[in-house]
Amino acid sequence: MPTKIWVVSALAALPLALPIAPLVAAPRAAATAAASSSEVARLEAELKEQRDILLQSMQVEQQHYDLLLKLIQNVSQGGVGKAPAAGDPGAGALLIPPMGGGAATPAPEPPARKVPEKTATVTGKVQAPAHDDVYVYVQNVHGASVRGRSVEIAQRDKQFVPSVAVVQRGTKVTFPNFDAVYHNVFSPGPPHAFDLGSYRAGEAPRAVEMTSPGVVELYCNMHSKMHASVLVVPNSLWTRVGADGSFRIDNVPVGTRKLVAWSPKSKAAEQTIEVGPSGGTASFSLGAEAEHPHNNKYGMPYGSYKE
Amino acid sequence: MRPDDLFWQRAGAATALALLLGTCAIARAAPPAPAEPEFDADGDDTGGAVPDEEEPEPTVRDLSERIADLERRLNDTEVAAARRRPVVTVSGYIDFGFFATQGDGSGVIQDVGPAQSRAFPEYANKFAWVFLGDLLSPAVNSRGEPADLGNLPGVNRADSIRSGGAPSFIVNEVNLTMQGTLGETALATASVNYLPRSGTDFSLGDTFDVDLAQLEWMPTESRRWSFFVGKMESVVGIEYRERKARDRFGITPSLIARYTTGNPLGLKVRGKLGTNDWFIVALALTNGSSTTETFHFYDEVDSNAGKTASGRLALRAPSGLLEVGASGSYGPQDHAQDSRDAMWFVGGDLQVHHRGFDLKGQYLYGRAPGEELGRTYSSEHRPYGLRLRAGAYLEANWMVLPYLGFLARGDLRDAVVWLGNPDAPGGGDRIYITKSWRATGGVRLVPNEHVAVKAEYLHNGEYGRVPSIRNDVFVTSLVLSY
Numbered sequence: 001m002p003t004k005i006w007v008v009s010a011l012a013a014l015p016l017a018l019p020i021a022p023l024v025a026a027p028r029a030a031a032t033a034a035a036s037s038s039e040v041a042r043l044e045a046e047l048k049e050q051r052d053i054l055l056q057s058m059q060v061e062q063q064h065y066d067l068l069l070k071l072i073q074n075v076s077q078g079g080v081g082k083a084p085a086a087g088d089p090g091a092g093a094l095l096i097p098p099m100g101g102g103a104a105t106p107a108p109e110p111p112a113r114k115v116p117e118k119t120a121t122v123t124g125k126v127q128a129p130a131h132d133d134v135y136v137y138v139q140n141v142h143g144a145s146v147r148g149r150s151v152e153i154a155q156r157d158k159q160f161v162p163s164v165a166v167v168q169r170g171t172k173v174t175f176p177n178f179d180a181v182y183h184n185v186f187s188p189g190p191p192h193a194f195d196l197g198s199y200r201a202g203e204a205p206r207a208v209e210m211t212s213p214g215v216v217e218l219y220c221n222m223h224s225k226m227h228a229s230v231l232v233v234p235n236s237l238w239t240r241v242g243a244d245g246s247f248r249i250d251n252v253p254v255g256t257r258k259l260v261a262w263s264p265k266s267k268a269a270e271q272t273i274e275v276g277p278s279g280g281t282a283s284f285s286l287g288a289e290a291e292h293p294h295n296n297k298y299g300m301p302y303g304s305y306k307e
Numbered sequence: 308m309r310p311d312d313l314f315w316q317r318a319g320a321a322t323a324l325a326l327l328l329g330t331c332a333i334a335r336a337a338p339p340a341p342a343e344p345e346f347d348a349d350g351d352d353t354g355g356a357v358p359d360e361e362e363p364e365p366t367v368r369d370l371s372e373r374i375a376d377l378e379r380r381l382n383d384t385e386v387a388a389a390r391r392r393p394v395v396t397v398s399g400y401i402d403f404g405f406f407a408t409q410g411d412g413s414g415v416i417q418d419v420g421p422a423q424s425r426a427f428p429e430y431a432n433k434f435a436w437v438f439l440g441d442l443l444s445p446a447v448n449s450r451g452e453p454a455d456l457g458n459l460p461g462v463n464r465a466d467s468i469r470s471g472g473a474p475s476f477i478v479n480e481v482n483l484t485m486q487g488t489l490g491e492t493a494l495a496t497a498s499v500n501y502l503p504r505s506g507t508d509f510s511l512g513d514t515f516d517v518d519l520a521q522l523e524w525m526p527t528e529s530r531r532w533s534f535f536v537g538k539m540e541s542v543v544g545i546e547y548r549e550r551k552a553r554d555r556f557g558i559t560p561s562l563i564a565r566y567t568t569g570n571p572l573g574l575k576v577r578g579k580l581g582t583n584d585w586f587i588v589a590l591a592l593t594n595g596s597s598t599t600e601t602f603h604f605y606d607e608v609d610s611n612a613g614k615t616a617s618g619r620l621a622l623r624a625p626s627g628l629l630e631v632g633a634s635g636s637y638g639p640q641d642h643a644q645d646s647r648d649a650m651w652f653v654g655g656d657l658q659v660h661h662r663g664f665d666l667k668g669q670y671l672y673g674r675a676p677g678e679e680l681g682r683t684y685s686s687e688h689r690p691y692g693l694r695l696r697a698g699a700y701l702e703a704n705w706m707v708l709p710y711l712g713f714l715a716r717g718d719l720r721d722a723v724v725w726l727g728n729p730d731a732p733g734g735g736d737r738i739y740i741t742k743s744w745r746a747t748g749g750v751r752l753v754p755n756e757h758v759a760v761k762a763e764y765l766h767n768g769e770y771g772r773v774p775s776i777r778n779d780v781f782v783t784s785l786v787l788s789y
Contacts, residue, residue, distance in 0.1 A: 142371070157662065158627070180663040180706035182756045190382050198756045201709040212378055293530040298396055300488045303496075303523055304533035304577045305540075305548065307584075 119251040120275050124282035126241045126261050133164045134241040134263040134286065135231060138252055139270070143235025145170030145211065152176060152205075153218070153228055155183045160218060160228035164264050169213055169234050176205035184221035186297040191232065192216045195297050215262065219294055224302035227294070229264040252280070261286060395487040402482070402552040404784040406447040406454060407474035410777040413457030414767065415440035415739065426772045427740055433729035436461050436737040441720060443602070444743055444767045445778045446559040448479035449552035450500075451568075451599065454780065461737060467504050467514075467601075478503045479784065480552060484519070492530070494523045498551075516600070518570050531584065535575040541597035542575060542589040542619045543567045543634045544669050545656045556665070556704040556712065557749040558763045558784045562720040563671045563698035566652060569599040572607065573614065587621040587632070595641040596650055603691040603724055604641040604650070604675070610688050613639035613646025621656075630658040640675050640690040645682075650675035650693065663706035671698040678728045678735075689726060696721040706751075714749035714763070721771075742771035759786040 128134045146168045154161045155177040167173060175185045178201050185206070186195040191214030196206040198221075210216060213234040220226035241247045241261075257275045259282045262268040266286035273280045296302055365373070415438045422431035430437045438459065445454045447468065456466040468477070481501040489495055498519035504512035521537035541547045544567040549555045560568060573593030580586040593615050595606030615638025623630040635653035639646035654671035677692020678684055698720045706712035720743050727735030749763035765780040 180709045180712075200756075203709075212382060290529070292528070293525075295491075300396070300486060301492065301494050301523075301525055301530060303494055304525070304579075 118254050118277055120254055120277055120279040122249045122252045122257070122259065122273070122275060122280045122282060124247055124259075124284070126245045126247060126284045126286060128241070128245065128261075128263055128266055128284075128286040129288040130263075130265065131241055131243055131245055133265070134245075134261065135166050135238060136241060136247045136249065136259055136261045136282075136284070137166075137231075137233045137235075137238030138249060139213075139234065139258040139260050141235050141237055141253055141257065143168065143237070150174060150207075153230070154178055155185070155220070155226070158183075158220075158223050158226060160226055163228045164231075165228070166231045166233060166238060166240075167210055168236060168238075169211060169232055170209065171232075172207050172209045173230060174205050174207040175218075177201050177203065182222060183226070184297070185218055186221055187216050187218050188294070188297070188299075189216075190214065195221075198222075215264075215268075217294070219297075221297045222306075224294075224296075224306050227291070231262055259284075265289065265291075395485055398484050398486075398789060399482040400480075400551075400553045400786050400788040402448065402479040402784055402786050403476070404448055404479050404558070404782060405474070405476050406470070406780060406782040408445050408447070408454040408470065408472055408781075409779045411457065411472040412445055412454030412468075412470045412778070413442075414444035414453060414743075414776060414778045415442055415457055415459065416774070416776055417459070418740075426774060430729075430738055430740075432734065434725065434727070434735045434738040438737065438739045439741075439773045440739075440769065440776045440778070441562065441741045441743045441767070442739065443565055444562065444745060444765075445780045446765070447477065447780060447782050448784065449550065449555050449558055449560065450480060450502075450601075451560045451564055452479075452601070465601075467502070467512075469505070482551065482553070489522070492525045494525075496521050496523065531580070532576065532578040535577070535591075536573075538570050538572045539575055539591075541567055541569060541571065542577070542591045542617050543597045543636055543652060544619075544654060544671065545630075545632065545658060545667060546669060547597075552784060552786050553759075553788050556751060557702075557714040557716070557747065558761050558782050559747065559765060559780075561669070561700035561702070561716065562718040562743060562745055563669065563695075563700060565599045565602045566671055566673060566695070566698065567597055567654075567669075569597045569605050571595055571597055571605075571615070583623075583625040583627075585623050585625060587623060587630075588618070590616070590618040592616055593638075596636055596638065596652070598641065603726075604693070606641045610642055610644050611639045611646045615639070615650075628659065628661055630656075630660075632656045640677070642688050643690040644685060644688045648676045648679060648690070650690075652695070654698075663712070665704040666702070667704075668701040669699060671695060673698075677725055678731075680728055680730055692723075692725045694723045696723075698722065704751075710753045712751040712753075714747065714751065716745075716747040716749075718745035718747070719743070740773060742769055742773045744768045744770060757788050759788075760784075761786070 122138070124136070126134050126136065147170055149168070149170065150172045151165055151167050152174045153165060155175060156179060158179060158181070165173070175196060177183050177199055180201055182198040182200045184196065184198045187193060191212035192208060192210060194208050196208070199206065210230065210232040213232050216230040216232060218228040218230065237249050237252055239247050239249050252275050254275050254277055256272060257280070258270060258272045260268055260270050261284035263286055265288060267289045269284045269286055271282045271284060273282050293301070418425050418427055418430070418437040418439050422428040425431055425437070426439060427437060436459070442456060443451055443453050446452065447454050452467050454468055454470045455472065456464050456469065481503075482498060483501075484496065484498045487495045496519050497517065499515055499517050501515045502513060504514060506512035517538065519538060519540070521535050521539040524534045525532065526534070544563075546561060546564050547568045550560065550564065550568040552558070571591070571593035573591060575589065575591040577589040578587070580588070594609035595615055596604055597617060598604035600607065615636055617634070617636030617638075619632050619634035621630055621632030633655050635651065637649055637651040640648050640650040650673070652671055652673035654669060656669040657667070659666040673693060673695040675690065675693040677690055684690070700716055700718045702714065702716035704712060704714050720741055722741045723738065724741075725735055725738040727737070729735040729738075745768065746766045747763055749761060752760040754760070760783070762783045763781070765782070767776070767778045767780070769775050
């Protein structure tokens with residue numbers, strides 16, 4: 001008999017239990033949400049940490065290159081093996097052994113890394129449907145990340161102005177909003193995935209440091225027609241193609257070089273050329289590419305009325 | 308609020324808990340789950356044992372490899388963060404307001420008395436009841452609800468606010484909008500409004516309505532063509548785009564919004580053509596007209612076999628500065644059980660946008676014959692007649708500062724709406740004669756993207772033989788979006 005009562009009680013409790021279950025489950029769900037938030041926070045912290053490490057590494061690398069440059073200059077000026085002076089700012093960051101102790105010392109072995117001794121000029125031609133926004137850059141020359149350089153892309157009349165920009169790695173791009181309406185700049189990445197959130201005219205503009213080379217597509221989460229492209233180049237070896245399609249890039253280190261022609265209206269084209277002491281030439285043909293629709297920052301289509 | 312799989316987790320947890328409670332099962336035997344290993348942000352798998360000896364100086368090659376690795380990890384992290392996207396987004400708003408009206412809050416008066424003393428004696432022997440004015444002119448919110456429908460004889464209406472002229476606070480609407488993707492090219496949207504209202508005789512007066520339940524499919528690569536199915540927005544005119552409190556610059560709808568901002572059920576296609584989408588076409592086939600549900604027309608579920616075709620063609624300047632459109636609809640009368648008599652509208656619209664300034668205007672003309680002689684009509688399916696001689700508005704919105712804007716609007720509505728046939732034996736039932744104009748001034752404050760504070764003053768006026776009715780409205784609205 002008591003078993004029956006228990007069974008009946010249990011069955012009677014079931015309808016009561018169902019509506020309160022979500023309430024009981026809420027703390028668990030909240031805990032899950034908290035866990036999710038902490039996961040995001042952890043990811044953000046990790047991202048920041050990685051950025052910091054990356055920047056520090058880049059600084060160290062910059063100092064290395066400066067040092068190597070000095071060594072090369074010393075070689076060309078007959079100062080082989082001359083150690084940096086004590087007051088040389090590069091001295092504190094010396095990570096490769098000094099190459100000898102005095103002027104009489106025999107020339108040391110060249111550094112393990114191949115250092116280009118000469119540069120030359122690369123010229124060429126790009127065939128493209130329109131030459132108003134075509135750029136050519138050298139991809140496989142590692143340049144230093146620029147620091148303290150800033151470029152502005154405004155949000156005005158529900159457009160990005162300018163809609164195309166080329167910046168060197170390390171440049172900070174600022175996005176002031178001059179419209180009374182809110183905009184939300186984001187990029188789905190890669191190379192840079194970010195979401196700057198919503199702000200309007202009068203509010204402090206938000207910015208992103210472009211640390212990785214590649215094409216960064218910019219959109220507004222509220223206005224589907226807002227679009228801009230930022231080409232982040234790895235070095236200073238880039239140029240804008242002239243109206244006749246010709247281009248010229250000076251100071252390209254000799255050797256095997258990969259050149260890229262890019263336009264926001266075309267698919268990028270690559271070409272590997274041999275740059276000799278007398279220079280090199282390259283020619284590209286870019287085909288027109290229709291602009292593909294994009295999703296909003298949640299990965300959803302905008303819908304017909306979101307313009 | 309960005310619910311992702313949290314909902315399913317919660318539902319699953321709730322179900323599991325309910326079952327556990329229901330069967331009195333006690334989960335005591337289950338051993339605790341092994342703790343998940345902590346994520347090592349440094350990616351160090353040495354267990355923290357770092358040899359206490361000096362590491363050799365890294366070479367340039369080492370550093371380059373490390374940089375490359377860090378850049379790759381950074382990109383992976385960024386992409387992983389970007390991919391943390393919800394399956395469904397939930398947004399919405401709370402629209403809280405206050406209103407005060409002149410008179411009893413209603414926009415109509417009865418034309419009674421001997422024929423000679425009436426404003427419209429020609430209708431004295433044609434309709435049992437003759438009313439002058441506009442039922443919906445004293446609107447107090449973006450839904451267009453009037454402060455009071457008045458105590459009109461011969462009808463028992465759902466008077467949702469029935470303020471009786473008393474100033475009152477009101478929660479105009481609580482909205483929940485859910486959007487989810489069905490693949491890369493389809494978007495499902497549902498919008499539900501909750502309306503807290505006064506109850507009667509111990510019953511709750513709260514109601515809710517589903518104003519959107521649609522699937523939008525964009526099959527083309529450019530996504531410039533959209534096919535809709537479900538309960539969707541109208542294609543007549545332009546005011547439907549800002550019918551919701553969250554989207555409207557001001558508070559109240561125009562006097563002709565009742566004909567164009569309803570949400571019919573059916574099919575729709577909308578396409579954008581040409582460079583910079585300079586040509587826009589929208590066509591729809593729906594159960595009934597695009598009138599609002601809280602008026603004399605509108606069929607949620609159709610009462611006849613015929614369907615209403617509507618469409619809009621528009622030209623837009625490449626810069627988006629100017630858009631000019633023409634639209635209309637044609638179909639069987641709403642509420643009619645046959646498809647013999649047509650109800651139709653035709654109109655034009657204009658939009659000018661420059662920086663923080665917007666100018667919007669619309670004109671509408673329409674007809675519906677109502678009940679014809681010699682036919683029988685079910686008491687639940689009696690079509691109203693309509694003669695909309697002219698309906699128009701012109702509205703200017705100007706954001707003077709990013710957080711402060713002003714509104715000015717002029718409205719006109721010259722219409723006659725009736726029930727029953729005046730030539731039938733005994734005449735028609737009722738007729739509403741409207742010759743109204745309205746001037747509206749408003750202010751809009753936007754402290755941040757989630758809050759909008761709005762205030763409007765509506766001066767409702769009458770012209771022609773319609774006597775003046777005291778039904779001006781002062782209304783405020785606080786819209787909290789989430």
